[in-house]
Amino acid sequence: MITKVLIAEDHESTNISVQKTLEELAIINTAYVYYCDDALNRIAQAVSAGSSFDLLITDLFFEPDSNKQTLSGGIDLIAAARIVQPDLKVLVFSAENRPATIDQLCHNYDIDGFVRKARNDARELKEAINEIAQHRRYFPRHIRQLIEKKNAYSFSDFDITIITLLAQGILQKDIPAHLQYKGIKPSGLSSVEKRLNQMKDMLGFTKNEQLVAYCKDLGAI
Amino acid sequence: MITKVLIAEDHESTNISVQKTLEELAIINTAYVYYCDDALNRIAQAVSAGSSFDLLITDLFFEPDSNKQTLSGGIDLIAAARIVQPDLKVLVFSAENRPATIDQLCHNYDIDGFVRKARNDARELKEAINEIAQHRRYFPRHIRQLIEKKNAYSFSDFDITIITLLAQGILQKDIPAHLQYKGIKPSGLSSVEKRLNQMKDMLGFTKNEQLVAYCKDLGAI
DNA sequence: CCTTTTTTTATGGGAAACCGTAATTTACTG
DNA sequence: CAGTAAATTACGGTTTCCCATAAAAAAAGG
Numbered sequence: 001m002i003t004k005v006l007i008a009e010d011h012e013s014t015n016i017s018v019q020k021t022l023e024e025l026a027i028i029n030t031a032y033v034y035y036c037d038d039a040l041n042r043i044a045q046a047v048s049a050g051s052s053f054d055l056l057i058t059d060l061f062f063e064p065d066s067n068k069q070t071l072s073g074g075i076d077l078i079a080a081a082r083i084v085q086p087d088l089k090v091l092v093f094s095a096e097n098r099p100a101t102i103d104q105l106c107h108n109y110d111i112d113g114f115v116r117k118a119r120n121d122a123r124e125l126k127e128a129i130n131e132i133a134q135h136r137r138y139f140p141r142h143i144r145q146l147i148e149k150k151n152a153y154s155f156s157d158f159d160i161t162i163i164t165l166l167a168q169g170i171l172q173k174d175i176p177a178h179l180q181y182k183g184i185k186p187s188g189l190s191s192v193e194k195r196l197n198q199m200k201d202m203l204g205f206t207k208n209e210q211l212v213a214y215c216k217d218l219g220a221i
Numbered sequence: 222m223i224t225k226v227l228i229a230e231d232h233e234s235t236n237i238s239v240q241k242t243l244e245e246l247a248i249i250n251t252a253y254v255y256y257c258d259d260a261l262n263r264i265a266q267a268v269s270a271g272s273s274f275d276l277l278i279t280d281l282f283f284e285p286d287s288n289k290q291t292l293s294g295g296i297d298l299i300a301a302a303r304i305v306q307p308d309l310k311v312l313v314f315s316a317e318n319r320p321a322t323i324d325q326l327c328h329n330y331d332i333d334g335f336v337r338k339a340r341n342d343a344r345e346l347k348e349a350i351n352e353i354a355q356h357r358r359y360f361p362r363h364i365r366q367l368i369e370k371k372n373a374y375s376f377s378d379f380d381i382t383i384i385t386l387l388a389q390g391i392l393q394k395d396i397p398a399h400l401q402y403k404g405i406k407p408s409g410l411s412s413v414e415k416r417l418n419q420m421k422d423m424l425g426f427t428k429n430e431q432l433v434a435y436c437k438d439l440g441a442i
Numbered sequence: 443c444c445t446t447t448t449t450t451t452a453t454g455g456g457a458a459a460c461c462g463t464a465a466t467t468t469a470c471t472g
Numbered sequence: 473c474a475g476t477a478a479a480t481t482a483c484g485g486t487t488t489c490c491c492a493t494a495a496a497a498a499a500a501g502g
Binding site: 010011012013014016017018020021034063065095117118119120121122123125166167168169170171205206207208209210212213216217221 | 232233234235238239284286316339340341342343346387388430433434437438
């Protein structure tokens with residue numbers, strides 16, 4: 001059963017509607033914060049006081065302002081929160097739609113649900129909370145489809161490094177030098193060319209610009 | 222005095238919090254829609270019935286779905302609404318933060334206010350409605366600063382077309398043919414090269430891959 | 443209508459990318 | 473440790489990109 005919930009969300013309007021959604025689910029013991037650091041403090045305080053939160057609903061991106069934060073965003077918050085309270089359930093509520101990021105949340109951070117800020121997000125939020133209350137995970141169909149799409153072709157660290165360098169304006173012929181500097185092997189120009197060709201073949205592309213665009217869409221770079 | 226308000230916003234959660242904000246301002250005669258076309262219909266109906274809206278609060282970006290729309294977004298909606306009801310006041314409530322777009326809204330579409338989805342957006346929304354009720358315009362300080370800081374480089378349709386073609390894998394030397402096919406002038410290869418160089422100069426880039434990555438980050442392509 | 447200015451297009455040389463192949467190094471096996 | 477297989481790197485020819493300059497076309501001004 002979920003009775004005590006913490007909302008971490010920098011947009012006041014979104015914060016309000018999440019509160020309203022919780023009210024409609026008859027969850028009255030809620031706290032809300034606008035900064036990640038505040039969220040972590042609240043979680044730690046609640047654990048110390050023996051009245052820990054059942055669920056954290058958090059955004060991923062928090063706009064920086066004059067109030068300097070140690071936690072840079074939702075992902076950092078989740079990692080930190082899991083240390084002070086390993087059994088805390090986490091529901092991510094974000095506009096994020098890059099498959100790689102959502103996939104990372106599922107597999108590396110083991111979150112309990114993801115609701116994307118979109119058309120029916122309030123309804124999905126209610127469904128998610130109900131599911132999580134019954135110790136089930138909640139990922140809407142369109143999110144699962146996004147994750148599957150990511151697995152269409154998975155890039156290695158080597159791939160990502162090369163494409164990142166290209167996207168930074170490094171000449172292809174200069175990539176070997178950068179790879180050697182980073183201590184990455186192989187580093188030969190032919191190996192770089194071979195890998196780029198394999199990726200383009202796999203995806204039916206002909207130009208590096210397509211790879212950059214594709215990786216940006218996926219959030220891989 | 223503002224008594225009748227229409228909310229056009231595709232995100233259910235945001236839509237809810239705008240309604241709640243209006244309630245708190247004791248504005249009870251509200252309607253809300255999730256699609257642009259519905260918004261225009263409502264406005265037209267209200268005009269016909271002699272009970273027109275005082276204010277339209279609209280988002281800019283509406284995510285496409287199976288429900289095909291003739292109006293492609295908030296800007297189209299504003300233009301269409303102004304035709305059926307020229308005296309309709311318009312408050313844009315959007316996450317948009319590109320100076321060029323906001324500037325365009327102010328000067329070409331003559332909107333009455335802009336509130337950006339951000340930290341204190343609910344408070345700003347109330348302030349904006351109060352200001353507009355007194356026939357004043359409302360643009361928060363940080364929005365005015367964004368508009369002033371128009372030194373940021375903004376892409377033309379021509380720029381976007383070229384970069385989109387590159388991101389689709391079209392060879393640079395083949396772009397003139399595509400431009401001619403689309404009836405876009407200029408279409409010479411030198412013109413394409415010139416424009417690309419200008420963009421790269423402006424942004425301190427050296428390679429087209431950087432432009433593609435930059436535009437992807439901006440959501441321009 | 444002609445001149446001046448600006449914009450667009452054409453051209454050519456040099457740099458980078460592309461692509462196949464050969465040489466070299468590394469890894470694996472008996 | 474030799475021998476084979478695999479991966480990596482090096483090299484050369486072709487295409488594309490890049491960049492400077494010149495020619496042509498369009499726009500602006502008197």
